[in-house]
Amino acid sequence: MFSFHITARNNCARTGIFTTPHGDLQTPVFAPVGTQATVKTLTPEHLKDINVSLVLSNTYHLYLRPGDELVRDMGGLHKFMQWHNPMLTDSGGFQVFSLSKTRKIDDDGVTFKSHIDGSTHRFTPEKSIQIQENLGADIIMAFDECSDPNDAAYSKVAMQRTHCWAERSVKAQTRDDQALFGIIQGGINADLRAESAKFISSLDMPGIAIGGLSVGETKQEMNDTLDVVTPLLPENKPRYLMGVGTPEDLINGVLRGIDIFDCVLPTRLARHHSAFSLEGRLNMMNASFARDERPLDETCDCYTCKIFTRAYIRHLVVAKELLAGTLLSIHNLRALIRLMEQIRIYIADGSFESRAPGLLDQWANNAKRLVNG
């Protein structure tokens, strides 16, 4: 039901096709985040127009609201949100650690309080898989523990627990129409990352994710970690760098052999009135755009850039009109989707490695990091 074929290579970078029950993914691919079963402010039609192929949704959020059993009874996540292309759910681990106010971790699982109403809940690897089976995404994730990258001792404990939980996640899986990916942890410690890469690879799961990055380490540390990890991974499985990232991160990730990315950045920036552009990140509150008749990005082919001026978008932002978020989300997502389309073309024609420095330069002023969530 799942297969991954590499179609071209440029040193470590590669293009491929990952087959899922809801269609083929052309990799490298960027997935927008639909936290609560909706990519904020956009309809499924908008996503199709942008050429989105994979959407991520959050296990933690959907478990709390509307409830995974309700989603299952409504026919699963694809039908519920009317996205009939590939979907991915995370394990809930990251949100438990980043959103829940109080949590108690033991070797069996995590007890936490809902960020919505303070009620107490418990996730274990088995529970996470059960929830993800109820949701029904094409790609699901093993339950993991994300550590502070700068705390080596904690990173080791969290990594060991993540390994144990990965094995339990595999055993807990009952559906065969979902690809369960293991997650590599280990903070920014090269030895731990190498150990984790080898262990997770040994489980022979259909895909491998790299977690615990883009959570406070430097860009150099992220790239160094990828340089340790990706050479240790099997060639024939898709590699997913979780919660990343900026245009710069995507280019650097693909250079190191990453196939799948997701990030809230484009839609979050949109809600904070910022736009990706080749001139650098634009703050659309800025008075300099008040009479600017150009599109956000003259090279962009999105709906927003094809018909609206910066002047109009700035007016919507200043007037606090919700349409601003929609138009900026369309553009920011299309910018990253289009970057990935270009990268796939460059890998196929063998020019990606030589073009990468130029691409990095082009997107350099968009690279300010926001913490993922």
Add this chain to the structure above:
Amino acid sequence: MFSFHITARNNCARTGIFTTPHGDLQTPVFAPVGTQATVKTLTPEHLKDINVSLVLSNTYHLYLRPGDELVRDMGGLHKFMQWHNPMLTDSGGFQVFSLSKTRKIDDDGVTFKSHIDGSTHRFTPEKSIQIQENLGADIIMAFDECSDPNDAAYSKVAMQRTHCWAERSVKAQTRDDQALFGIIQGGINADLRAESAKFISSLDMPGIAIGGLSVGETKQEMNDTLDVVTPLLPENKPRYLMGVGTPEDLINGVLRGIDIFDCVLPTRLARHHSAFSLEGRLNMMNASFARDERPLDETCDCYTCKIFTRAYIRHLVVAKELLAGTLLSIHNLRALIRLMEQIRIYIADGSFESRAPGLLDQWANNAKRLVNG
């Protein structure tokens, strides 16, 4: 440049075609409100899909932000917001009276404070026309004074001023590609309304509006006022009932010979998680919809009803997702646009008068009044 042809009649009700520089309007027509040069949460593509033909925008709001001269310099309102079909701007009078915290009215005009920053501004008939010429809508409105309908003495003063201001508005107009409509006032006093209808008709403007209704009077008082006014109006000019209304108000208005309506109700209800339906107005926060797999309205042909369940929309509402407002706005607007399409068909085939009681009954539970703004 403007012409109005009546194409069918059912007693007082009529269908017609109003020709404007941006296309023909099939009347009776309902216009959604795009207060700040956007119909809240919707793109122009959404409006086209809903079969919207006329969009209203607000002179008061656009004068304050982004400024009518900026809109003019960006090519006018149609180009600025990318709505290339007919548009209408109000005179700003109603908003000055309903939104501005302090205002001082004299026979020459109104001095008021901005609801945004408290700055002081002054509207006169000449200023209102100048702003509306800068905005560039197809239909523009004479500057008027809206009174408390229950204050007969004030209604008389406001009506007299409105008449004087209508004459000044006509004189102030310099563009010939905008149809300037006069506004009938007079509160709920039959004598004043009759006097105003005759006076405004005597100015021989290309269309006639009825203002000062749906502002606190009863439905009976509104219908009684229309019964006084419409028989006094010339047959061959479009009649616009401002700020109205509910499905029930539209049916009652058409029965009395009204051709054009506008109201914030469908989009405002959407932001307050309510949906029009033949079962009555639905409050989508309600837990009874949590597992309801039906569309909002099984008879509706809108995007929202074609693909999404009540369960999903309720989830979006509860999770405070902005997409809820978009999907509910699409549906609520389509409900009124479709009602007008049906009414035009019924007038054309001669069945509207006999069907009207059934239509009123069908929509009865959607008729709760919200004050317009």
